[in-house]
Amino acid sequence: MTLAIAVLVFVTVQRLIELVIARSNTAFLLRRGAYEVGRRHYPLLVVLHASWLAALWWFGWRASVNLTLFALFMVMQVLRVWVLATLGRRWTTRIIVLPGAPLVTNGPFRFLRHPNYCVVIAEIALLPLAFGLPWVALLFSILNALVLWIRMTAENRALGDNGVSHA
Template sequence: MWPAIALLAFVTFQRLSELVLARRNTAQLLAMGAQEHAPGHYPLIVAVHTAWLATLWWLAPGRPIHMALLVLFVALQLGRIWVLRTLGPRWTTRIIVLPGAPLVTGGPFRFVPHPNYLVVIGEIAVLPLVFGLWQVALLFSVLNAIVLTIRIRAESRALSAVA
């Protein structure tokens, strides 16, 4: 039971810390003249991620941890750190565009246009599988795909408008 709770506490702390960082970065970017685009979809993202984590807190404690999948989840966390470090103060949880700023093309962005979304797709699927909860992985992967489709379209429009 304790390993599951420790892992979920880590992920919860990580997400809450990232919200603080995102809020700070968003405020700084807006103060520099950046603009938020398509804010209407943001509550959907928050709802999916909150429900995913709450469902894991409800179902995962007491379940065994599959170590190979835990290693994969840890690898995804390294990808998450790479993305956050590459974006630095431009990383937010919202679509914030700073006019005139060049697109980030270093780090993982050299290989794929939306590396953070690939990490999130992996996390949404893999963390439930760490606990053997394939139904949770499937359900939230579908929900995440829906909100990411909306998000990526909106982000692509926002970025092409300033390019």
């Protein structure tokens, strides 16, 4: 197995595990009286991330991996885990508002309001660049910026109204 394939397997498995965790956490929060905000844009997020991963598999499986850029990507994975661990059961891939819940202000949230989005922005650029695919990095960075603009508008509105428990 090449390093590129190993990296792609790692990222794919990681994302699938995160989807299972997110679904469980969403159900947990909904049972406690939470509600979803921004449901209409969620399919865009799913298509964007699935397409990014598919493009990486399609064009990058035989690539030589730039170890410096890959190391930076792995730093983002550590930061991703920090965000998820800080949020615990409050982390989901959706915008879930739990009325009365205080905003999370510890961990990376001491420094940024949306640390997970910073991680995702970096990941979407770094991994294709590590595979020598600058056009994939550029295309998906632009698409991600558009989707994040929609998402963050909805999330910031929700954060202003209530405590929200979301990355």
